[in-house]
Amino acid sequence: MKSIEQIRATFDQIFKEIGKVVVGQEEMLKHTLVSIMCNSNALLESYPGLAKTLSISTLARIMDLKFSRIQSTPDLLPSDITGTYIIEESNSGKKSFKFQPGPIFSNIVLADEINRATPKTQSALLEAMQEKQVTVGNTTYPLEQPFFVLATQNPIEQEGTYPLPEAQSDRFLLKIKVGYPSVDEELEIVNRYAEALKNINLKPVLKKDHILYLQNLTRQVPVANDLKKYAVDIVTKTRNKKGMIEYGASPRASIGLILASKALALIEGRKHVSKEDINRMAFPILRHRILLSFEAERNNLDEDSVIKQMLR
Template sequence: MTEDAALVGEIEALGERLSLARASIERRFIGQDRVVGLVLSALLCGGHALLIGLPGLGKTRLVDTLSTVMGLKGNRIQFTPDLMPADILGSEVLETAADGSRAFRFIEGPVFCQLLMADEINRASPRTQSALLQAMQEREVTIAGQHRPLGAPFHVLATQNPIEQEGTYPLPEAQLDRFLVQVDVDYPDRAAERDILLATTGVEEAQSEQVFTDAELLAAQTVLRRMPVGEAVLEMILDLVRACRPGEPEAGAQVGESVAWGPGPRAAQALMLTVRARALLDGRLAPSAEDVAAMARPVLSHRMALNFAARARGESLSGLIDNVAAQVTRVEAAA
């Protein structure tokens, strides 16, 4: 069997396992197929996800279900203004042994896990938010001069309430850029909400089953990075990211007039990975232009911002990204 044929077999087998995982998740998290796909994409890419949605839409339930289905050790932190970095990372305590000797012992904080839910992350102070920066980027923390590695794999799924701004601290751009995707969790449609009522208000609820182990998820992340990406899709990703930066030759008039700052190279890296994940979840062997357009908003919306004039005109960042993505994919398809 050739190397290419072996890779095709691995991709197809992984796609079947992912279909089982998706079905298991959707037994408890109903009617949010797009959200499930984006969060699974983040895990497959080895990244983190920022979930933005109103209270009561099942964000906590989703993370709990993911922990079960993907076989990951999960922890949850409820962020509050008085939360301290040590409450996340852990701390050293002085202990006295039976012989009277004293020594420091490190007690791990909740960040030492594989799937961390940072609930209402913008309620914590900037000092506490920064405690996650090193963990999210380097998969380790430094405490008392010692580097302590985190679990493998390690993923952060953070939530934000988009309407509650009192007593919150907006995440700085440096930390937002650490999230692979931003996932907007909307209300379910009527049929899905009916299914939710029937599934969750009876005597027993449907339970999700484990489909992956942590080792299998790590192997899946390796398979995804081996997935081929065509030259046309690669150029489309570059064109899209560069077209969203004001001042670049690829940027159009709307971007130049409306965007305060654009996405950096990490956005292109994120697109390169997430288009593969979307194709894999759909059972395809390689990503297409449709995947680039579909992942543009989740990857770019938290990595760029409108200027004051554009906001005053009532322009939408998501609408601008959709317009640029449609233009880029249309031009590439014509070429």
């Protein structure tokens, strides 16, 4: 076994390598790694130009994973994602159907602007996200492990978009909000990308089997019983806060909150989950799983401020 210090050093190395390409956005990168460690999917929401795609592609390179990107548009078809059967002619002239895998057959799939795809295409991702397999025709194809879908969506320009249905958004472990960089960070971005382009040499830090090992280790991080109860209390409160929340989070959120807290503890080099981990992960876990009431919106409250009220 790698010691916890070695594990921490590995994650520090990952952040250092990403830092060569992406300036700032530590929280977003950390949460993305949490999602990967939990073997789950994440939804990234931000305004355009905040390095979402760049961060994910860089992460894939550092982790030595196969990366594919799907740019969602209203005319995107499910078969464009999953793949389809094509007719292949052999040297003898015999024609047969051959499965041509789509971009979903990767380790990291970036579904860019997922809310621009039609619900039919969005739901094509459901099976892949949940079951880690794809069914085309009568055949089911398992996806290579590790597998993550990292989808992005734009909170503006809502015309011609198809907001994710609750059932689908619940399948994303985290909804990560990507904020604007600080002035210093933006200055660094300008210095780095507005001048002569340098060839950035990225070193792979993790291999596939390392990721699988870390995913297994994440589930082994111990949690105290009172902290488990605290996490469950937070989730159940979302169902009882009728004044602010119209629909609360499902038990999937409780599982996700504990699992994400474990992953955060491991990434930060701790052997146990702390209350602070739960409080920090409550925001990305719950913000897409609660539906605010009219009263909350009338008071100019967003999901994060309502979640904050439920934390101790």
